[in-house]
Amino acid sequence: MVRSAVSDDRLLSYLHTIAKQNPYTVGLILGQSSSGKDYVIHFAKTPPIQSQDAKDPPRLTAINDIDEEWVADHARQATRTLPGGMYVLGIFIVSLEDALNPFSPKIKGILNCVHKHLESQKYLFGNTASNEKLVLNYCLTTQQVTCKSFEVGVGSVKPAEFKFLASPIRWAQIHCKYQMDHVYHISDNESDWPLKKHIGIILDIMNKNLKSSIYLFDGELKDADESVESIGKKKISRNSKLSGHDDNFKPIHVCILQPCESGDLNSFEISDSGNQIRIFGNVVSKLWLNPKLSISGASESVMQDILRSMSTRLEMHWDSLTEEEHGEDMNSVHEPPRRVLINLPNSNIAISDYLFPGEGPHDAKISLEEMLDIKINSEKDVVDAEGQADLSDYYNEAAETESEEMIPKKTLETTPSLYYIGAVLALFVLILSLGLHFIQGN
Numbered sequence: 001m002v003r004s005a006v007s008d009d010r011l012l013s014y015l016h017t018i019a020k021q022n023p024y025t026v027g028l029i030l031g032q033s034s035s036g037k038d039y040v041i042h043f044a045k046t047p048p049i050q051s052q053d054a055k056d057p058p059r060l061t062a063i064n065d066i067d068e069e070w071v072a073d074h075a076r077q078a079t080r081t082l083p084g085g086m087y088v089l090g091i092f093i094v095s096l097e098d099a100l101n102p103f104s105p106k107i108k109g110i111l112n113c114v115h116k117h118l119e120s121q122k123y124l125f126g127n128t129a130s131n132e133k134l135v136l137n138y139c140l141t142t143q144q145v146t147c148k149s150f151e152v153g154v155g156s157v158k159p160a161e162f163k164f165l166a167s168p169i170r171w172a173q174i175h176c177k178y179q180m181d182h183v184y185h186i187s188d189n190e191s192d193w194p195l196k197k198h199i200g201i202i203l204d205i206m207n208k209n210l211k212s213s214i215y216l217f218d219g220e221l222k223d224a225d226e227s228v229e230s231i232g233k234k235k236i237s238r239n240s241k242l243s244g245h246d247d248n249f250k251p252i253h254v255c256i257l258q259p260c261e262s263g264d265l266n267s268f269e270i271s272d273s274g275n276q277i278r279i280f281g282n283v284v285s286k287l288w289l290n291p292k293l294s295i296s297g298a299s300e301s302v303m304q305d306i307l308r309s310m311s312t313r314l315e316m317h318w319d320s321l322t323e324e325e326h327g328e329d330m331n332s333v334h335e336p337p338r339r340v341l342i343n344l345p346n347s348n349i350a351i352s353d354y355l356f357p358g359e360g361p362h363d364a365k366i367s368l369e370e371m372l373d374i375k376i377n378s379e380k381d382v383v384d385a386e387g388q389a390d391l392s393d394y395y396n397e398a399a400e401t402e403s404e405e406m407i408p409k410k411t412l413e414t415t416p417s418l419y420y421i422g423a424v425l426a427l428f429v430l431i432l433s434l435g436l437h438f439i440q441g442n
Contacts, residue, residue: 002161003149005089005134007031007040009164010346014043015138015145018094018373023140024060025094026071026110027373028078030086033128034290034297038089039169041288042344045373046074063099068110072117077371079118079126080312081351083287084305085298088118088126090134090149099137100148103157107135108150115152123203123311125304136162171349172228174287174298176254178306182206186275195321198277199314207307214257215299222295228252229291249291254302283309284339284385288349313337313354320356340364341383345374350383357388 018025031040048058049070060066075088082088091110093099099107111133118126131152138145147162184202186193214221217231231252285305289298317336337354342364344351351372353364361382369376376382 001036002159003036003038003132003134004161004163005029005031005038005040005147006163006165006169008168008346009166011040011043012145012164015092015094018045019138019140022059023094023096024062024065026060026066027092028071028075029089029092029134029136030078030082031089032086032288032290033089033130034293038134039290040089041086041169041347041349042372042374043092044074044078044371046071047370047373063093063095063104063106066106066110068106068113071110072113074371075114076117076121076124076126079124080308081353081368081372082308083350083352084125084285084303084308085287085289085293085301087128088114089128090136092136092138094138094140096140098139098142098146100135100146103135103148103150108155111135111150112152121311121315122200123207123307125308134160134162168347170249170291171288172249172291172293173251173348174228174254174285174289174302175251176256176285176287176302176305178256178283178285179281180206180283181280182278184277184279186277191275196318199318202277202279203307203311203314206310207303209258210256210303210306212259213303215295215302216255216257217252217295217298219253219255224294224296226295227291228289228293228295228298254285254298256302282386285309286341286350286385309339309352313339316354316356338384338386338388341385342368342376342381344372353382 018027025045027043027045029038029040030042030044031038033039049067058065071091079088091107091114093107115127115131115133118124131154132149133152134147134149136145136147145162145164147160149158149160150156151158182202182205184198184205186198190198220231222231229249283306285302287298287301287305289301293301313336317334335357337356337359340353340355340361341350342353343349351368353368355363361379361384364382365376365379368374
């Protein structure tokens, strides 16, 4: 079966534009795969390698000039920005000659390297269930577009069909707000573990909970095989019917019901815990899914979005810590980056960036324009989906706990003082009594 892919025709114009800038260019194909068909949302040109010695970055002059590791790292960074259900589907190459006939070993090397990098981070969910990757070639000499698929691991190359559509691709929109308030207890023999190891265990616990959770769509439990479009389609107004225009799909709200621990109390083991990590807050998810996708597939995409977002920001947070903070042995508050959303050009599909405390829309604008080769016209287009973390409740709880702990301590400190004061007073009374007795005796 020939693999097929579709995209909006604006992406064909994008290929024409970058071909004028450089006859040799490589980039990423971003989109969603569903039932053997790929739905492409964006082409992202891989930025040139920055050289400290040269004023201008080097230009590609042949396919063999492409740095495999650089493209693979670009794929990993771009995947972090994608909502759940979206992936790096492959690469595109702009060249003077036909780059796919014959299929260059260099291209195979790039795709193998991309697959490996996307597989390296556990909860990135960088690769689709299929190991096939698309390769799109725009030949500047013939101005023709050809496409093939390459199966990583097997090494087989097959023809593929790529179509540019005049009408936009239709998507079902999923909204979800995942609330977390989990306390992770650390035993005495685990207290010297690095924070990164504890973070990995917390992500494993989250993954286990999300896999066993129940997902409600618009407040209802749906059959796993039911399609997303059956619950998300708007009623078409009479005017829309007359004009032949479909109103698209209304957003579907997903609620996650997590399992509770249950069982015989005697089966639980009680152990001492000297330390703990409490992780709390909200993860805001917005997904765009193929309407034909099943409910089970949509639930999987929501789960992947949450874990992809959490693992990305926790890894970024870990990388930002200093050596002293890695091994700190005190009460502290860690505030990982928050999520912001930015629409792709001429699209309602939004990708994510992550801002540290103190960073604003300008920082997201610089980061995404370079990584995804897009133009953000205004910082107002950067939507702060989650907002700054409110730590007032945490500090109030910590203050109350500290004051409660100080009460017995102050009692212990004042008790000896009272004892000495009482002894001195008793001695003074004794001396006074002896003096009076001596006076009266005379």
